[in-house]
Amino acid sequence: MRKALFFLPLIVAFGLGVLFWQSLGKDPSTLPSALINKPLPDFSLPTVEKSSELISAARLKGQPVLLNVWATWCPSCHMEHPYFMQLAKQGVPIIGINYKDDRASAMKWLAELGNPYLFSIFDEKGSLGFDLGVYGAPETYLIDKDGIIRYKHVGVVDERVWREQIQPIYERLKS
Template sequence: MSRFKLFIPLIVFAVLGLFFWKGLSLDPTRMPSALIDKSMPEFQLPIVKDAQRRVTVEDLKGQPSLLNVWATWCVACKVEHPYLNKLAKQGVMIFGVNYKDDTKSAQEWLAKLGDPYAFSVVDADGRLGIDLGVFGAPETYVLDREGVIRYKHVGVVDERVWQEIIQPIMQRL
């Protein structure tokens, strides 16, 4: 029995090694969402550019679109932003969720870096983010014309992500 105790650390090390090896093979941008093929959560929030104007999930309906979760404190969002501007100029409908951010900073960001959003809602307390299952910014959701979530992308949307993943989904909608 005492000889068996000598092998316990080796067995524990081997089991941990298998878990770490498996973890290395996972795609960090693949984040499952319980909301795929479900309607957008209900909300009524002000928009960044005009706090007096409130919008709801009904304002997202009408055509396939992207819903982009962003913030001024998010470094990756700054990397992604020029590409979102490019997509908007190409006619892609993009809505924004300004997540747990200062509205004044968000207004300045959009004035300085361009505004790709049809509108961007203020989610100061993160409640909409919680309802969406947001892990952090940036995250982008593909919505169909009825406001049903068809895909969730965690991380920066760039040319490769757009061409290989998101654009084919939107073309099928």
């Protein structure tokens, strides 16, 4: 029994080492999503701009859109926001999901930094985020014209991510 207890820390350390080794080189922004190629979960939530305006998944149909999960408490969201402003100026339709945030803070943030979104869904309790499998902000989804989730990116969207990962799929969905 004592010999088994003596080797227990060694066995635990070896197991943790194997797990660590397997995770090396994996890109955390490519976390799998069970929702790829499935419809956007149904929801009915207000917008940040108007608490009386309810949005549902049906409102996102008709054209490919980026669905960006953001929050004022998220430093990475601040980093990617200027690039979303550029994409919006280029005509890329972007819809926001303001995730687990304060409405007044979100409205102030958009007023001060600019608003790249056609509208922002106010997900105060994180219910839509939960249904999407959101790990945290920022996350960006590419939704096709039929409301099907075609791509998920975890982390900041910048020019490289857009050009190399998202834009090719977006262009294919547009045509």
